Amino acid sequence: MAQLSVAMFCCFSNCSQFQLLNKTVSSVFLRKMCMKKLLLLTSLIALSACNNDTPVFIEDDNNIGSLPSIPPSPENNPTTDEKVKLGKLLFWDPILSGNKDIACASCHHPNHGYAENLDLSIGVGGSGLSENRHGGKLIHRNAPTILNTAFNGMDEDGAVDPLNSPMFWDKRANSLEEQALLVLQSDVEMRGDTISEDDIMQVLSERLLNIAEYRSLFNNAFGDETINAERITQAIAAFERSLIASNSPFDLYARGDENALTDQQIRGMDAFVEAGCAQCHDGPMFSDFELHQLPVKENAKLVQLGVVDEGNEKRFRTPSLRNLSFTAPYMHNGTEATLRDAILFYDDIANPGNSEELANLNFDDVDSETLDAIEAFIHALSDDSFDKSIPQTVPSNLKPGGNI
Ligand code: HEC
Ligand code: HEC
Incomplete structure (x- = not known):
């Protein structure tokens, strides 16, 4: 019965599940049903089944398959437009670095696939973008792209747990939220050495609280003007969950x-x-x-x-x-x-x-x-249609992306 209804609602669209079924379900009856387009109601279901919400696997090819277009978000941090908007500004705003000269986008830039064309990253004190970046603290690793990191940890069946989602080359963080906290606290990447690791999130929260536009953005995203480490990292993670490239x-x-x-x-x-x-x-x-x-x-x-x-x-x-x-x-x-x-x-x-x-x-x-x-x-696994937009300004009025 389940197969019957899948085949029926696929009659109304050209979706690939139907092609798979065509190969596996031999029943001529099902296909005849399809041709008659018996149930109008099923077209509604077809929309939800075929709008790229689930991976589609290549048959017999070791579980390789397409990505869905929408990643899951953690229960305690549902993705909303307001959070994504705030997170994007935080991603670009160098106010989140100790010396106000480096932002997430300094090393994860849309012109370079949200990564950079540089073997090892350059953090605090560096200037320039991608292969032109120089000076500053040498990070000992290559910067991966942020694109699709919302799907990190996806298993071979296509399931993702956003709170058990390995980040970094050595898997030392388990979610986008945790990853963001670690980089903001890191002396070489963003914090620098003028503010201690224990103090940095408090200092950053106070800096943001002093800017009216951020108070209003946090209010829109979280329901009140409280600004703290948890909310900063949640907003950044929500923005990262919007950076999807799933139409290669x-x-x-x-x-x-x-x-x-x-x-x-x-x-x-x-x-x-x-x-x-x-x-x-x-x-x-x-x-x-x-x-x-x-x-x-x-x-x-x-x-x-x-x-x-x-x-x-x-x-x-x-x-x-x-x-x-x-x-x-x-x-x-x-x-x-x-x-x-x-x-x-x-x-x-x-x-x-x-x-x-x-x-x-x-x-x-x-x-x-x-x-x-x-x-x-x-x-053919690359999709150039991802969001490459760069904010003209950020609420701190510092240079978007920092010293790049
Ligand atoms: C100085 C350059 C630099 C800056 C600034 C920077 N990153 Fe990164 N990022 C890296 C490098 C290098 C790695 C890999 C480090 C490792 O694996 O140990 C990385 C890893 C990541 C990952 C893990 C991707 C994966 O698939 O494992 C995410 C997500 C990420 N960064 C997001 C951010 C966010 C959010 C910010 C700002 C809060 C930020 N980065 C700031 C260089 C940078
Ligand atoms: C045993 C597991 C394993 C197998 C098998 C394997 N890879 Fe990898 N691949 C890795 C790991 C782990 C890395 C990262 C290694 C590192 O940086 O230390 C990697 C890195 C890569 C990279 C670089 C990606 C990047 O973003 O830096 C490419 C490209 C790649 N593999 C392609 C292939 C191809 C093509 C094959 C088959 C010929 C293959 N891999 C087989 C585990 C594997």
């Missing part, structure tokens, strides 16, 4: 548009799965969100400083493969300059003796046609 060519293909991928990209998708990449890069986010130890090269800047990044017991989290067209260089320390280099990394190390983790990878001496196809497929 691959997503359109998974939802049923057979022409959305080129033949080369489809060959690349098959090669990606056959090589075993989806052992770790699976689910709609193309990540298992687990920690792995891969033989990633050392970054010379860190070697020179004598810095050894221990990660999480020497392991780093599988990154999503979405939107990589915008976020070169790659790996936790930015040591692979191009997407081709990042793919070739696996070709170089696919000797099982070199890495236990990659023992089941079938990717040695791959021909250039296959490499081209895999590269083309990974580009």
